[in-house]
Amino acid sequence: MSALHDAWMSHLESVRWFGGKGAGASIVGLEPVATHTDPDAVPAVRSEVATLAFPDGHTEYYHLLVALYPESEHTPGTVLGTEEADGRGVRVVDATTDPGALAAFVAATAPAFSEVPVAVWRGEQSNTTLTLGKSDLYKLFRRIEPGPNLDAEVLVALSGDRVPALRGRLTADWPAGHTTDLGIVLERIAGAEDGWERATAACVAGADFRREARDLGAALAEVHARLADAFGFEERSGDDLADTMASRLDAAAAVAPPLAEHVPALRSAFDALRGHTLAVQRVHGDFHLGQTLASPAGWTIIDFEGEPAKTAAERRAFDSPWRDVAGMVRSFDYARSAHPEPASAEALAWADAATAAFLDGYCAGEPPRADLLNGYVIDKAVYEVVYEIRNRPDWVQIPLRAVIAASVSGPEEHPLRRSDDDVS
Ligand SMILES: Nc1ncnc2c1ncn2[C@@H]1O[C@H](COP(=O)(O)OP(=O)(O)O)[C@@H](O)[C@H]1O
Numbered sequence: 273m274s275a276l277h278d279a280w281m282s283h284l285e286s287v288r289w290f291g292g293k294g295a296g297a298s299i300v301g302l303e304p305v306a307t308h309t310d311p312d313a314v315p316a317v318r319s320e321v322a323t324l325a326f327p328d329g330h331t332e333y334y335h336l337l338v339a340l341y342p343e344s345e346h347t348p349g350t351v352l353g354t355e356e357a358d359g360r361g362v363r364v365v366d367a368t369t370d371p372g373a374l375a376a377f378v379a380a381t382a383p384a385f386s387e388v389p390v391a392v393w394r395g396e397q398s399n400t401t402l403t404l405g406k407s408d409l410y411k412l413f414r415r416i417e418p419g420p421n422l423d424a425e426v427l428v429a430l431s432g433d434r435v436p437a438l439r440g441r442l443t444a445d446w447p448a449g450h451t452t453d454l455g456i457v458l459e460r461i462a463g464a465e466d467g468w469e470r471a472t473a474a475c476v477a478g479a480d481f482r483r484e485a486r487d488l489g490a491a492l493a494e495v496h497a498r499l500a501d502a503f504g505f506e507e508r509s510g511d512d513l514a515d516t517m518a519s520r521l522d523a524a525a526a527v528a529p530p531l532a533e534h535v536p537a538l539r540s541a542f543d544a545l546r547g548h549t550l551a552v553q554r555v556h557g558d559f560h561l562g563q564t565l566a567s568p569a570g571w572t573i574i575d576f577e578g579e580p581a582k583t584a585a586e587r588r589a590f591d592s593p594w595r596d597v598a599g600m601v602r603s604f605d606y607a608r609s610a611h612p613e614p615a616s617a618e619a620l621a622w623a624d625a626a627t628a629a630f631l632d633g634y635c636a637g638e639p640p641r642a643d644l645l646n647g648y649v650i651d652k653a654v655y656e657v658v659y660e661i662r663n664r665p666d667w668v669q670i671p672l673r674a675v676i677a678a679s680v681s682g683p684e685e686h687p688l689r690r691s692d693d694d695v696s
């Protein structure tokens with residue numbers, strides 16, 4: 273491993289967007305995949321793909337934006353080391369820490385925005401976003417897989433309205449024979465407030481959230497209909513789905529010991545899906561309040577990339593729209609954790625009212641498909657137990673409480689009809 277590999281690896285361990293922290297990964301390749309500026313420019317800016325090998329044998333690819341400076345020049349930003357080019361030493365810098373390099377990158381790859389101020393947006397999680405003035409964003413994808421990015425695909429297909437408008441796409445011919453998205457330029461929703469912030473503030477204040485929740489349900493239904501128009505739909509057997517959920521449950525129980533005793537009861541909830549056929553289509557895949565923006569224009573849905581731990585092929589696979597409905601049902605349950613007394617009658621009533629209004633908005637007044645909703649809510653809560661153990665162990669009681677309630681109440685009970693909320 274070269275000194276540059278080591279330096280990038282320590283840098284990755286320190287940045288917020290790197291999802292493999294502490295797992296003992298090492299960089300086994302650094303490959304330039306796109307040169308954005310003139311290679312002789314100072315700085316020259318290019319995209320590289322870092323190939324990371326993990327001790328368990330799996331490989332991940334990360335997109336790095338790199339600025340290159342002659343050794344004789346003053347070098348701003350985080351310097352990773354030097355490399356040789358045409359017999360001269362060149363300093364290698366993380367371009368997202370270098371305002372001059374970012375301006376050069378934007379001028380080269382999104383020339384319509386070359387005159388607007390560029391800054392790195394703080395508070396990002398799994399990617400890096402640049403603000404382009406007040407009305408646009410440049411989202412640099414970090415963990416990439418060969419081929420199109422799921423979010424970019426959906427934004428192209430839906431072309432604005434309830435989703436941000438797509439202004440441009442940054443791609444690379446990498447690996448050979450593939451065109452891979454490295455970033456997108458998109459509309460910055462004016463006056464947007466994160467849906468999680470909006471909902472938790474309402475829960476804490478005891479404020480009525482039913483109108484917003486109903487509108488959110490209607491917005492999701494509209495987006496689902498447009499996704500089905502754009503990508504089509506298929507039929508899937510309920511037996512197949514029940515088997516898939518049961519094997520996900522088994523895999524989760526193997527890494528999350530508190531799930532083990534609930535496996536038989538939860539499996540029987542999935543059995544309600546057997547003997548049915550359901551329509552499957554492209555969905556959001558990881559729909560929760562943090563993937564919604566409330567603004568004067570209504571609700572906008574963002575980040576159609578699915579659950580982070582799945583492969584791109586798994587995230588692109590058709591699924592039932594009830595997966596997304598269930599995701600939001602779980603999110604309202606999470607939101608009450610912001611309440612000073614999450615198990616109080618007031619907090620429960622808030623979450624139940626928001627959930628009922630959301631379902632009403634989604635189903636346009638018709639009753640929801642209880643068997644599918646029930647199965648997907650449990651499937652999601654099981655996923656969340658594993659997610660929280662790995663990422664936020666202090667939060668694991670939130671989904672575990674839902675798993676226990678579903679296990680105790682049995683398959684015929686709707687998981688939200690919580691008679692027994694104070695199980696610990
Ligand atoms: N188009 C947008 N307009 C306004 N704010 C946005 C937009 N997209 C994302 N955001 C804000 O940035 C946050 C992170 O965005 P997200 O796409 O979920 O990033 P990541 O994929 O890195 O997790 C969101 O929760 C939201 O607050």
Ligand SMILES: O=P(O)(O)O[C@H]1O[C@H](CO)[C@@H](O[C@H]2O[C@H](CO)[C@@H](O)[C@H](O)[C@H]2O)[C@H](O)[C@H]1O
Nearest residue numbers: 558560561562578579580599602603606656659
């Ligand atoms: O936003 P991501 O696609 O990275 O989703 C992952 O992280 C989410 C947390 O940020 C996680 O969502 C869970 O916590 C939320 C509150 O922080 C809650 O609203 C969601 O309902 C709950 O699932 C998500 O599961 C995970 O995939």
